[in-house]
Amino acid sequence: MKKQPIILIASGDLRLSANQLCEPAQAAMEKQLVAAIEREGYQVKRGHPYDSAKKHGFIDSQKHGMEVFESIPKDAPLIVAESVWQYTHHVLPGLMTHRGPILTVANWSGTWPGLVGMLNLNASMAKAGVKYSTLWSENFTDDFFLKGLRTWLKTGVYKHKQSHVKPYAKAGIPASAEKIGFKFAKAFQEKKAIMGIFDEGCMGMYNAIIPDELLNPTGLYKERLSQSALYAKTFTVKDSEARAVYDWIVKKGVKFVLGKNEETDLTEKQVLIQCKMYIAAVRIAAEFGCSVIGIQYQQGLKDLLPASDLIEGLLNNVDRPPVYDEVTGKELFKGEALPHFNEADECAGIDGLITYKLWRELGFDPETTLHDVRWGREYDGQYVWVFQISGAVPPKHLIGGYKGVTSERQPGMYFRLGGGTIKGICKPGWSVWSRVYIENGKLKADLGLAESVELPETEIEERWKETTSQWPMMNVVLSGVSRDQFMARHKANHIQVVYAPDKAGARKGLFAKAAAFKALGLEVAICGEV
Numbered sequence: 001m002k003k004q005p006i007i008l009i010a011s012g013d014l015r016l017s018a019n020q021l022c023e024p025a026q027a028a029m030e031k032q033l034v035a036a037i038e039r040e041g042y043q044v045k046r047g048h049p050y051d052s053a054k055k056h057g058f059i060d061s062q063k064h065g066m067e068v069f070e071s072i073p074k075d076a077p078l079i080v081a082e083s084v085w086q087y088t089h090h091v092l093p094g095l096m097t098h099r100g101p102i103l104t105v106a107n108w109s110g111t112w113p114g115l116v117g118m119l120n121l122n123a124s125m126a127k128a129g130v131k132y133s134t135l136w137s138e139n140f141t142d143d144f145f146l147k148g149l150r151t152w153l154k155t156g157v158y159k160h161k162q163s164h165v166k167p168y169a170k171a172g173i174p175a176s177a178e179k180i181g182f183k184f185a186k187a188f189q190e191k192k193a194i195m196g197i198f199d200e201g202c203m204g205m206y207n208a209i210i211p212d213e214l215l216n217p218t219g220l221y222k223e224r225l226s227q228s229a230l231y232a233k234t235f236t237v238k239d240s241e242a243r244a245v246y247d248w249i250v251k252k253g254v255k256f257v258l259g260k261n262e263e264t265d266l267t268e269k270q271v272l273i274q275c276k277m278y279i280a281a282v283r284i285a286a287e288f289g290c291s292v293i294g295i296q297y298q299q300g301l302k303d304l305l306p307a308s309d310l311i312e313g314l315l316n317n318v319d320r321p322p323v324y325d326e327v328t329g330k331e332l333f334k335g336e337a338l339p340h341f342n343e344a345d346e347c348a349g350i351d352g353l354i355t356y357k358l359w360r361e362l363g364f365d366p367e368t369t370l371h372d373v374r375w376g377r378e379y380d381g382q383y384v385w386v387f388q389i390s391g392a393v394p395p396k397h398l399i400g401g402y403k404g405v406t407s408e409r410q411p412g413m414y415f416r417l418g419g420g421t422i423k424g425i426c427k428p429g430w431s432v433w434s435r436v437y438i439e440n441g442k443l444k445a446d447l448g449l450a451e452s453v454e455l456p457e458t459e460i461e462e463r464w465k466e467t468t469s470q471w472p473m474m475n476v477v478l479s480g481v482s483r484d485q486f487m488a489r490h491k492a493n494h495i496q497v498v499y500a501p502d503k504a505g506a507r508k509g510l511f512a513k514a515a516a517f518k519a520l521g522l523e524v525a526i527c528g529e530v
Contacts, residue, residue, distance in 0.1 A: 001101075001153055005045035006037065006077045009068060011086035011121065012058025014203070014299075017413050019056040022084040025112040026057070029083035032140040033105060040153055044079075047072050059090045062204075069094030076100045077156065080121065083107040083114035087204030088124040095130050101156030102130065108138040110375035110386060110466035119373060120493040123207035127438040133158040136487055144484060160488030164481050164528050165446070168518050171526040173511050181515025184358055189219035189520065195349050196223045196290035198230050203298050207437065207492060208345040214443045218520040220350055223288045227300040233280035234273070234305065236326075245275035248321040249314075252395075253403035256420060266409035270306040270418045275321075278311040282323040286332045292353040294344035298414075306419025307410040309391030313422035315340040316352075316369050316394035319402075342370050342392045342494075347436040351445070351496045354520075355434070358513055359498060364505060367394040368498040371474060373490065374467055376483060383483050384453060386463050387474040387495060390414075391421030397499065398424035398472065408470040426474035428454040430506040431499045432513065433478070436522065437491035445517045446489065448527040449479040449506055450497065480529025489527065 010026055012019045034044045048068045050057035059065045069091075072078065077100050080091065095102060102125075106118035115136055125132050133152050137145035152158040200209050212222060246268075250256070259265025285293050293315070295301070297308040314320045315338045323332050339356045341349035348370040359366035371387035378384070391410065398404040407420035434447040455463075455475050463473060474497065478486060500506035510530060518524045 001042055001077045001156070004073075004076060005043040006079055007047045007072050008034070008044050008079045008081055009047040009091065010058050010081050011065070011088065011091045011117070012056065012060050013085060014060060014087050015414070016054065018084070019054070019058045019060055021413060022112060023056040023058070025109075026083045029107045029114065030081055033079075033081055036140045036146065036149060037153070040150060042153055058084075062089050062093065065090040065094055069098070072098070074099045078102050080104045082118045082121065083109065083112045084117055085113050086117035086121065088121050088206055089204035091121075092124055092128065092206055095125060096128050101152070102132040103152050103158070104132055104134045106136040108136055108375070110463070113372075113374060115487070116372050116374060116493045119487070119490060120205055120207060123437055123491040123493070124205070126491050127207050129440065134488070160484070162485065162489055164485045165489060166526045168514060168524040168526070171514065171530070173515055177508055177511030178515040180361070180512040182519045184361060184512070185516045185519030188354065188357065188516070192219050192221065193291040193353065194223050194289050195220050195346065195353070196225050196285055196288055196293040197344055197346065198225045198227045198294065199296040199300060200224070200344060200346070202296040202343040202345070205343065205345065208343070208347055210346045210350070210438065210443065214438065215346070215350065218350060220353065223290055225284065225288070227296060230277065230280055230284060230295065231301065231304050233284055234277045237276040237279045239272070241279055242272045242275040245278060245321040246272055249402070254405045254407055256407045257409070262418070264409070264412070266407065266418055266420050271310070271407070271420050274306050274310045274419050277305060277308060278314055278321070279323050281311060281315065282332050282338060283326065285338055286325065292339040292341065292349050294341040294346065294349050296344040298343065302416065306417045307391065307415045307421070309342075309410070310407065310420045310422060312340045312342055312392035313394055316367055316392070317396050318367060319396070337367060337394070339368065340392070342389055345370060345494055347492065348494055348496055351434055351436045354516060355496065355498050355513065358516055359509065362509055362512065364500055364509060365396060366498070367396040368496060369393050369397065370494045370496050372493055373495050379455065379459060382477050384455070385476045385478065386467055387476050387497065388467055388471050390468070390471050391423065393422055393424070393426070393472040395422060395424070397426050397474070399427045400424070411468065411470060421470050422472055423470055424472050425460060426452050426472065428452050429499050430503045431497050432506050432510045434496045434513065435490060435492050435494070439491065442523050443521065444523040444525070446525050446527050447510055447514050448481060449503070449510060449530050451477045451479065453477055478528060481527055
């Protein structure tokens with residue numbers, strides 16, 4: 001690599017405001033990264049310039065990415081540097097045809113979520129069959145990062161050890177749990193189910209789209225719906241129906257932080273529109289026979305309606321506002337959640353539905369949700385992750401349930417039309433985490449145990465300050481999996497979680513779920529200590 005410059009590129013957001021806000025953090029991160037490479041005696045050349053008109057230096061569209069890759073030598077060593085959330089499809093066409101060694105690098109920050117963006121990029125490349133190496137660092141001077149960097153600079157490859165991962169056959173699945181999982185899978189495949197998707201491909205997440213030929217053998221089939229249909233259906237809902245949902249939520253103890261300025265505050269008007277969207281989503285799901293649904297929101301609905309996250313959290317909760325058929329008056333999905341996968345992530349969709357139904361059979365609380373793997377840091381001698389999604393967590397997961405919910409206005413940078421969140425702290429207890437993903441043309445699943453831990457209020461407030469204070473938070477210790485082991489293995493920016501009554505219940509559920517995935521045709525691995 002010393003014979004030619006290493007090309008550095010940065011994939012960014014689609015939204016101009018996000019790219020402009022994140023530009024200083026990206027520039028600072030690149031400065032540290034380039035300095036580390038140059039200290040090793042190598043040269044770095046940026047693959048695309050800062051745009052003075054746009055006031056940022058990100059690749060901000062697929063079109064832009066293709067233009068950038070036209071000038072990058074096909075065999076050049078390439079680094080994708082990320083300190084922000086990024087849209088993978090901006091750079092994936094170029095990465096899929098690049099022949100030189102590829103290294104993805106992320107910062108380590110809750111405020112500037114490069115690690116989240118990089119995990120999505122890595123997962124998308126794994127699905128696409130693109131070979132890559134990956135590293136991350138807080139300051140780009142630590143031994144872990146420098147060791148990996150030196151190896152990649154010398155060889156073009158760096159492989160992380162994955163001793164914490166056991167394939168299904170070596171995981172010691174008890175026969176009793178295997179029997180439960182296999183029986184469940186057989187019934188699931190025979191009965192079949194429908195996954196309703198309100199537009200695929202949210203925010204360029206190529207990894208989140210499961211091809212039908214991989215999905216259908218599991219017994220799950222897609223109903224491709226349109227966000228425009230959800231928008232239209234929203235405004236067929238009566239004001240009185242929306243008010244009834246709003247009153248139900250308030251009676252349960254949710255505290256809405258309301259103001260009068262539509263541009264900056266959460267208003268009652270925004271929440272009532274969210275209540276209409278909630279009713280519309282349930283009615284459409286019932287009309288098409290969907291057992292699980294996913295709303296993209298970001299492209300399309302973000303320009304038309306307040307955020308969908310409040311709706312999504314309600315859908316994931318068994319105890320939720322009743323919704324009635326507009327013709328017959330029959331209550332829809334009575335006594336059931338309608339599992340929802342945030343950002344139309346189909347990998348989370350199949351995971352969420354199977355988890356919900358299996359947990360029902362086990363007699364456990366079945367509420368499940370995905371989170372972003374947002375960030376983490378040491379606390380009291382153990383590594384505690386921050387899992388955080390933009391308000392779509394079921395209240396059942398929170399301390400105090402509905403009474404523990406404070407609904408605040410979504411940040412304007414991402415949610416121009418506002419809307420309320422479901423903000424709270426996830427309750428302490430044992431859970432099962434998982435991720436379904438695609439690699440080498442196969443549908444795969446990783447599973448492990450996790451403990452949601454209780455932290456002091458001062459630590460909670462600092463973590464909210466470092467991330468997004470309007471969103472719910474789960475503080476998690478992954479059983480037998482270190483920070484770097486997790487980052488090296490995980491193939492997504494998202495992670496699925498579901499609570500169990502205790503650690504023994506979590507183990508039983510994990511083994512049964514692993515067996516169910518195996519019987520449905522997925523390649524399964526158990527991560528960490530179980």
